[in-house]
Amino acid sequence: xxxxxxxxxxxxxKATQFTLETLAExxxxxxxxxxxxxxxxxxxxxxxxxxxxxxKFWTKFDDHELYESMEAYFDHHATYDIEEYIxxxxxxxESGLPIVVGLEMDYFKDxxxxxxxxxxxxxxxxxxxxxxxxxxxxxDDLYDTVSMKVWDSTDLENIWAEYSYHMEELASAxxxxxxxHPDLIKVNSNLLKDTGLIxxxxxxxxxxxxxxDLAAEVSSAGYRKPIKEQYPSHDLLQxxxxxDVPITTASDAxxxxxxxxxxxxxxxxxxxFNVNKLATFNQRMRSYIDL
Ligand SMILES: [Zn+2]
Ligand SMILES: [Zn+2]
Numbered sequence: 001x002x003x004x005x006x007x008x009x010x011x012x013x014k015a016t017q018f019t020l021e022t023l024a025e026x027x028x029x030x031x032x033x034x035x036x037x038x039x040x041x042x043x044x045x046x047x048x049x050x051x052x053x054x055x056k057f058w059t060k061f062d063d064h065e066l067y068e069s070m071e072a073y074f075d076h077h078a079t080y081d082i083e084e085y086i087x088x089x090x091x092x093x094e095s096g097l098p099i100v101v102g103l104e105m106d107y108f109k110d111x112x113x114x115x116x117x118x119x120x121x122x123x124x125x126x127x128x129x130x131x132x133x134x135x136x137x138x139x140d141d142l143y144d145t146v147s148m149k150v151w152d153s154t155d156l157e158n159i160w161a162e163y164s165y166h167m168e169e170l171a172s173a174x175x176x177x178x179x180x181h182p183d184l185i186k187v188n189s190n191l192l193k194d195t196g197l198i199x200x201x202x203x204x205x206x207x208x209x210x211x212x213d214l215a216a217e218v219s220s221a222g223y224r225k226p227i228k229e230q231y232p233s234h235d236l237l238q239x240x241x242x243x244d245v246p247i248t249t250a251s252d253a254x255x256x257x258x259x260x261x262x263x264x265x266x267x268x269x270x271x272x273f274n275v276n277k278l279a280t281f282n283q284r285m286r287s288y289i290d291l
Contacts (some may be wrong), residue, residue: 001034001035001036001249001260001263001266001267001278001291002035002036002037002038002039002248002249002278002280002289003030003035003038003039003249003250003251003253003259003260003263004037004038004039004041004102004126004128004178004217004248004249004250004280005039005041005104005128005180005217005219005221005248005250005251005252005253006026006038006039006040006041006251006252006253006259007040007041007042007043007104007252007253007254008022008040008042009042009046009254010254010255011077011254012143014076014079015046015077015079015080018088019088020088020091020092020095023040023088023089023092023097023099024092024097025256026038026040026099026256026259027092027097027098027099029256029259029260030098030259030260031098033259033260033263035098035259035260035263036098036289037098037099037100037280037289038098038099038100038259039099039100039101039102039125039126039281040089040092040099040100040101040102041102041103041104041126041128041180042080042085042102042103042104043077043103043104043106044082044103044104044105044106045073045074045077045078045106046077046078046079046080046085047078047080047081047082047085048078048079048080048081048082049081049082049118050074050078051074051078053114053115053118054108054111054115056071057108057111057136058070058071058074058136061135061136063136063137065146066135066136066137066146066147066150067136068146069136069138069144069146069147070133070136070138073138073141073144082122083122086101086122086123086124089101090123093125100125100126100280100281100282101123101124101125101126102124102125102126102127102128102281103119103124103126103127103128104127104128104130104180105119105127105128105129105130105175105176106130106131106132106133107129107130107131107166107167107169107170107173109135109169112170112173112174112175113173115175116173116174116175119175123283124283124284125281125282125283125284126177126178126281126284127175127176127177127178127284128176128177128178128179128180128217129170129171129173129175129176129177129178129179129180129214130170130179130180130181130184131163131166131167131170131184131185132184134159134162134163134166137150139151139159139163139185139187139188140184140187140188142187142188142225142226148188151188151190156190156192157192157194157197159185159190160185160192160197160198160201161201163184163185163201164185164201164202164204164205165204167179167182167204167205167208168204168205168208171205171208171209171211171212171214172208172211172212174212176214177214177215177281177284177286178214178215178216178217178248178279178281179205179209179214179215179216179217180217180219180250180252181217181219181221181222181231181232181250181252182205182209182216182217182231182232182236182240183202183205183231183232183233183236184231186222186227186231186233187222187225187226187227188225188226188227189226189227189228198235199235202232202233202235202236202239203239205236205239206236206239206240206242206243206245207243209240209243209245210243210244210245214245215245215246215247215248215279215286216232216240216245216246216247216248217231217247217248217249217250218230218231218232218237218247218248218249218250218266218269218270219231219249219250219251219252219266220250220251220252220261220262220263220265220266221250221251221252221261223261223262223265224258224261230262230265230266230269234269237269237270237273238273241273241275246278246279246286246288247270247275247278247279248278248279248280249263249266249267249270249278251263270291271291275291276290276291277289277290277291278291
């Protein structure tokens with residue numbers, strides 16, 4: 001197995017200086033769990049460059065409470081230098097540790113081409129593509145009361161439709177290699193009663209992954225959330241595999257103890273579908289390792 005989605009800092013904490021030894025410790029933990037390779041994939045919005053490059057994108061949307069919440073979120077998160085992050089991660093890789101240099105990128109409407117140009121100057125191995133927010137609504141920020149209120153005041157079908165539309169846009173933006181937690185919209189267990197509709201939205205996501213030659217991760221992070229199941233759902237995973245979408249495995253750990261979290265369950269699931277290889281990446285080029 002591989003763990004292709006790891007963070008250095010938990011969200012409530014500010015980014016702090018890390019070293020080669022921090023990543024060596026990540027690798028030791030991964031190896032102790034039988035993992036062959038890991039990807040460190042910090043959020044783009046952890047870096048000061050996200051604010052410098054994007055400006056206050058949240059002010060483009062009209063809900064004042066939400067944009068204040070987003071502003072506070074970026075003020076808290078965007079504090080580390082992306083070049084420092086990459087240089088330490090690269091040092092770890094070059095020293096022979098089983099690690100690749102990654103990033104978790106959000107979808108920023110109308111800015112993806114510009115961001116692609118900016119990011120192309122850096123030697124990333126893999127970029128994960130994520131939708132954590134719709135316009136300036138952080139639908140998966142379970143601890144933000146302003147964001148959570150929106151769940152009660154918005155039509156659920158619209159939310160799911162909007163999410164799948166954003167995922168399609170992200171997939172088409174030529175920005176990422178892997179779709180992260182592909183059905184994150186279910187995080188809060190707010191499922192649609194109409195399973196046919198869920199299937200329709202899932203199909204759109206799976207088709208986009210196929211059309212734009214992206215991999216999808218099977219993530220254990222959902223077990224730590226109210227939905228209490230992996231991303232993607234059994235049905236969405238089936239759609240990905242039917243369309244030959246390559247798979248990675250991921251914990252989305254934000255602390256060392258969560259590396260490889262519940263990988264026994266993930267392994268059992270992918271074995272059920274006869275998955276026998278996982279996608280890995282080096283300088284944005286995909287290859288495979290046997291499971
Ligand atoms: Zn994420
Ligand atoms: Zn993540």
